[in-house]
Amino acid sequence: MIKNKLLIRIITFGIGLFVMAFGVALSVKADLGVSPISCIPYVYSIKMPYTLGQLTIVFNIFIMLLQMVVLRKNYRLFQLVQLPVVFAFGLFIDLAMNMLSFLTATNYVLKAFWCLLSCVILAFGVFLEVKAKITYLPGEGLAMAIADTFKKEFGKAKIGVDSAMVVLGIISSFVFLHQLLGIREGTVVAAILVGFIAKFYSRKLQFIDDWLSVKETKAEVGEHTKENLVITISREYGSGGHEIGKRLAERLGIAFYDKNLIALTAEQSGFTSEYISRNEQKLAHSLLFELYEQNYAYVNEKQPPLDSLFLVQSKIIRDIAAKEPCVIVGRCANFILKENRKCFNVFIHADKDYRKNKITEEYGVHADVTDHELEKTDRERGNYCLHFTGKNWRDAANYDLTVNSSLMDTDTIVDTIVSAIERKSK
Numbered sequence: 001m002i003k004n005k006l007l008i009r010i011i012t013f014g015i016g017l018f019v020m021a022f023g024v025a026l027s028v029k030a031d032l033g034v035s036p037i038s039c040i041p042y043v044y045s046i047k048m049p050y051t052l053g054q055l056t057i058v059f060n061i062f063i064m065l066l067q068m069v070v071l072r073k074n075y076r077l078f079q080l081v082q083l084p085v086v087f088a089f090g091l092f093i094d095l096a097m098n099m100l101s102f103l104t105a106t107n108y109v110l111k112a113f114w115c116l117l118s119c120v121i122l123a124f125g126v127f128l129e130v131k132a133k134i135t136y137l138p139g140e141g142l143a144m145a146i147a148d149t150f151k152k153e154f155g156k157a158k159i160g161v162d163s164a165m166v167v168l169g170i171i172s173s174f175v176f177l178h179q180l181l182g183i184r185e186g187t188v189v190a191a192i193l194v195g196f197i198a199k200f201y202s203r204k205l206q207f208i209d210d211w212l213s214v215k216e217t218k219a220e221v222g223e224h225t226k227e228n229l230v231i232t233i234s235r236e237y238g239s240g241g242h243e244i245g246k247r248l249a250e251r252l253g254i255a256f257y258d259k260n261l262i263a264l265t266a267e268q269s270g271f272t273s274e275y276i277s278r279n280e281q282k283l284a285h286s287l288l289f290e291l292y293e294q295n296y297a298y299v300n301e302k303q304p305p306l307d308s309l310f311l312v313q314s315k316i317i318r319d320i321a322a323k324e325p326c327v328i329v330g331r332c333a334n335f336i337l338k339e340n341r342k343c344f345n346v347f348i349h350a351d352k353d354y355r356k357n358k359i360t361e362e363y364g365v366h367a368d369v370t371d372h373e374l375e376k377t378d379r380e381r382g383n384y385c386l387h388f389t390g391k392n393w394r395d396a397a398n399y400d401l402t403v404n405s406s407l408m409d410t411d412t413i414v415d416t417i418v419s420a421i422e423r424k425s426k
Helices: 002-030 036-047 052-074 077-099 108-132 138-150 154-177 185-204 207-212 241-252 260-269 273-279 286-298 305-323 352-362 371-389 410-425
Strands: 230-235 255-257 326-329 343-349 401-404
Touching: 002 036, 002 052, 002 077, 002 108, 002 185, 002 207, 036 052, 036 154, 036 185, 052 077, 052 138, 077 138, 108 185, 108 207, 108 286, 138 154, 154 185, 154 286, 185 286, 230 241, 241 255, 241 326, 241 410, 255 305, 260 273, 260 305, 273 305, 286 305, 286 371, 305 326, 343 410, 352 371, 401 410
Parallel strands: 230 326, 230 343, 255 326, 343 401
Antiparallel strands: none
């Protein structure tokens, strides 16, 4: 069974390479600029008596040598598996170029259509390559080498490598061709769209994972079967959710989790407590984060740091919920525990004046709090929730009870929540 799966993965990887090569060839025919990885080979293929595929092979071998220089003693011989992949990719590009030799760009609309289609095709090839889990192209390998050696996030290293290729392509074009060729708006479009589309395929074509992987049994996955009463508190900034959650836990005689989750996450994730405190439950700009995160669509070995953080916290929250009854504040716990039938979800909100007073008087913030600061923090929490759960953080339908804390004192709110829990249990 495992040998058959390996063969299927190898075949899938080969198909992915050819699909990527076809996408590269179509982008050349579109004549609006090739993807960053093909910029330099394409420029030199115009100047030299060699094909795009041949120069792609040479260029990728050079990138492999750069990997060795960056990694030095940490370079592993198994990474040489990229070498046959490079030759296959170059040959596939020349084959695809011959297959598309009949195409001629006649107007800008047609060029734009081919450019977008090349991104869709290239992304599908990237998707298959990543899902096959065999290896990766040298460009991604170099980004991984830089990230590992210099302790940088892979996404930033990938952006740096792609940007360097584009810059070197532009310089080469002006030096050798005395004009800018092969690097245009299509290059930018490919840099932005391919990762996005590959991630879209990954979300929508999940059956590929089942097809390529040996399924784990429920025992191997270690699924939680025990259900305890867990009360999740989601809250607007300054609405008093922490205080209400703590008082509720004391009333019911159960555990309380909020800031102590940071220490638990630090123990299991490798992230520092400071990093977790700065980044958990926050996503300043969803679109900008998506633009950055799409770089991770090119490899399987790396995850965006916030994704890793969310996954670790999700596991911790599930473990806690399986271990004991408790109150958990924030961190999308209501969505993480959505399968727990004993989970009771509360959303705390309040008017802005109440929240400002509480922040300055009880949270130790000395400066005056503005409406913008309230909205900024709430927007970050909403973006975080939307990104990781696909749900609207403020949608009342996601909760069993919503409470305006500016209308009642804490003890009354706790009484209300306890009463609602008792009614639900009946």
